[in-house]
Amino acid sequence: MIIRHDDSRPVLNVLYPNDSVFDTDGDLRVNFAFEYSDSFPGIEIISVTNDRAIGGGLSKGGVDAGANIITAPGASPVIHPESATYNASLDHEFPIGANSVVISVADSAGNVTADTVEIEVAGTEPSFSLVSPSDGDVLTPGFVMRVEFSDVAGRVVQSGLNFIADKPLIGLLSQDGTQSKGAEAGETFGHAFSITEGSLLSTAEMNMDSYAFPGGETTIVAQVFDLAGNPSEADTVTVTAPDPYHSILVVNSIAQAGAQGHTIPLGFTSFEPFGGLQFSLNFDASVMSVDSISSQGRAPSSPFYEASGEGKLDIVMVDLAGDPIPSGSGVVLHVYASINATAASQVMALTLTDVQVANEAGDPINVVTRDGFIEVQR
Numbered sequence: 001m002i003i004r005h006d007d008s009r010p011v012l013n014v015l016y017p018n019d020s021v022f023d024t025d026g027d028l029r030v031n032f033a034f035e036y037s038d039s040f041p042g043i044e045i046i047s048v049t050n051d052r053a054i055g056g057g058l059s060k061g062g063v064d065a066g067a068n069i070i071t072a073p074g075a076s077p078v079i080h081p082e083s084a085t086y087n088a089s090l091d092h093e094f095p096i097g098a099n100s101v102v103i104s105v106a107d108s109a110g111n112v113t114a115d116t117v118e119i120e121v122a123g124t125e126p127s128f129s130l131v132s133p134s135d136g137d138v139l140t141p142g143f144v145m146r147v148e149f150s151d152v153a154g155r156v157v158q159s160g161l162n163f164i165a166d167k168p169l170i171g172l173l174s175q176d177g178t179q180s181k182g183a184e185a186g187e188t189f190g191h192a193f194s195i196t197e198g199s200l201l202s203t204a205e206m207n208m209d210s211y212a213f214p215g216g217e218t219t220i221v222a223q224v225f226d227l228a229g230n231p232s233e234a235d236t237v238t239v240t241a242p243d244p245y246h247s248i249l250v251v252n253s254i255a256q257a258g259a260q261g262h263t264i265p266l267g268f269t270s271f272e273p274f275g276g277l278q279f280s281l282n283f284d285a286s287v288m289s290v291d292s293i294s295s296q297g298r299a300p301s302s303p304f305y306e307a308s309g310e311g312k313l314d315i316v317m318v319d320l321a322g323d324p325i326p327s328g329s330g331v332v333l334h335v336y337a338s339i340n341a342t343a344a345s346q347v348m349a350l351t352l353t354d355v356q357v358a359n360e361a362g363d364p365i366n367v368v369t370r371d372g373f374i375e376v377q378r
Contacts, residue, residue, distance in 0.1 A: 009111040010038040014103055017119050029088035030054075030121065032070075036105045036113075037082055045106040046070065046077075046084055050099055055092045055227045060159055062092055062227060093155060093228035094121045126151040126160075128224050128232035133239045139213060140242065145193070145206040149224045149232065160225040161190030161204055167218040167241075172210055173267040173329045175372055177251045180210040182329075214271050214327075215243035246270045246357065246365060248279060250350045250372025251331065257378045258341035261291060264350065264374065268299075269329040272365075276318035277325075277357040279369075281335065283350055285311035287343045287376060291336040299325055299332035314354075324360045345378045 015033040036043055048069045055062020063072040070077040070086050077086040088094075099121055104114035131146040133139065145163075149156055169189045171180035183189035192211060193204040218241055223234035251265035266281070268274070290307040293315065300323075304316040313335065317325065325332070352369040359365050 008039045009113045010036050010043060010105050010107050012036050012103065012105055012113045012115055014115050014117060017101075017117055029092065030094045030099075030101075030119065031088055032086040032101075032103065033083070034103055034115075035083045038107045038111075040107065040109070042108040043081075043105050044108050045104075045112075046079065047102075047104045047106075048086065049102050050094070051101075052095050052099055053229070054088075054094050056159070056225075056229050060157070060227060091155065091227060093226060093230075095228045096121050096125065096230050124152045125230045126156055126224050126226050126232040128222075128235065130222050130235035130237060133220075133237055135237045135239075137237070137239045138242060139208050139218075139239050141209050141212075143208040145208070147193075147204050147222060147224075148201055149204070150201050151226045155227045156202065156224045157227065158191065158193075158195060160227065161193050161195075162188050162225060162231075163190050163193070163220060163222045164188055165213065165218050165220045167213050167216075170212050170214075170269070170271070170327075170329050172212060172269055173249065173251075173331065174210070175249055175252050175370060177253075177265065177331075179330060182211065212244045212269075212271070213241040215241055244271050246272075246274075246367040247370060248277075248352055248355060248367055249370035250281070250352065252372045252375070254375045254377060255337075255339045257339055257343045257345075257376055259339045261336050262339055262374075264335040264337055265296075265331040266333040266335065267329070267331045268325070270325070270327045272327050273324035273360050274317075274365075275324050275358045275360045275362055276316070277355070277367075278314070278316040279355040280353045281313040281315065281350060282353060283311050283313070283337075283374075284348050285309060287340055287346070287348050288337050288374065289340075291338055293333055293335050295332060296334055297330050297332050298328055303333060339374075339376060343376050343378075346376050348374045348376060350374060 013035045049066050053065045058064045063069050074091055099119050101117045106112045128149045168185050169183045171182035173179045193206045195204045219238045221234050221236045223232045225231050247269045249267050255262040290313050293305050295301055295303050300319040306314045351371045357365050357367050
């Protein structure tokens with residue numbers, strides 16, 4: 001028996017990139033090509049890593065710093081017995097500036113050969129323009145925020161939209177039960193935009209129908225980032241939001257005749273804390289009866305209520321410890337009801353009356369009421 005001890009490292013020859021100044025023609029993709037050989041055939045491990053995340057890192061569909069680029073999801077390397085090539089996809093853009101790439105191969109005996117290539121990626125940052133609003137605009141319902149942007153590689157995605165305001169953006173509850181996602185002051189609300197991709201220029205729009213800022217001036221800083229994290233220049237505008245209306249609304253629902261414990265959500269949208277409020281919910285007593293109510297979200301934990309047999313539910317909400325109901329938008333009460341088993345198919349109105357609301361100081365404030373309905377089905 002002849003035993004051979006393999007202590008010879010593989011031979012590695014990096015063909016590309018081989019220049020410390022590396023221009024990707026603006027699209028920020030770096031391709032690799034290298035050759036290798038071993039005295040005892042059997043290259044088993046091939047690795048290409050970068051000291052900076054590419055494509056924004058794994059969370060954005062790219063590759064984290066130090067991770068093997070050619071085995072990452074979406075990579076399509078071409079591996080031969082004595083060579084390998086890798087052409088980067090648009091999801092794997094490199095960050096602009098200095099990058100340190102380590103290419104290594106290992107044989108079956110564990111002998112490793114590595115080569116480090118220092119490259120300076122000279123690419124093009126995304127271009128960006130905040131089309132609307134302009135400085136001094138008033139953000140009324142129906143106002144559309146609009147931006148235009150482009151990138152040589154065309155890879156600015158939703159997560160790359162960065163819009164930050166110095167006031168909270170409130171996502172409004174609607175009567176169909178849906179609610180747009182808002183953002184705290186200093187948080188990005190890029191998720192609120194819809195992107196339309198173009199061959200040369202892309203746009204993103206956000207309709208203020210589903211959102212509101214508190215009344216007064218709001219400063220917005222906007223820019224985009226490509227998948228490699230390269231930022232565009234930022235645009236800044238100061239806009240004015242009119243004093244918005246506080247509202248109490250009924251979320252519409254569907255119930256089967258004979259249903260027990262059917263949930264009727266009630267929502268509040270407020271742009272300042274409520275010290276307390278009371279109101280009545282009116283309904284057809286021949287169709288529905290109230291079982292109980294419970295608080296949800298930011299409301300006091302124990303609302304007071306009284307249900308008459310005449311189709312009226314009186315509700316009082318006040319925190320006995322003196323804590324106000326915080327500003328915001330969302331469901332704050334669930335009314336649990338039973339539907340008469342003999343009720344015909346119909347749309348039964350749910351109306352809000354006798355509304356009184358006070359702020360933290362106890363002063364009355366105006367609110368808008370939005371009546372709703374239950375669709376009774378058989």
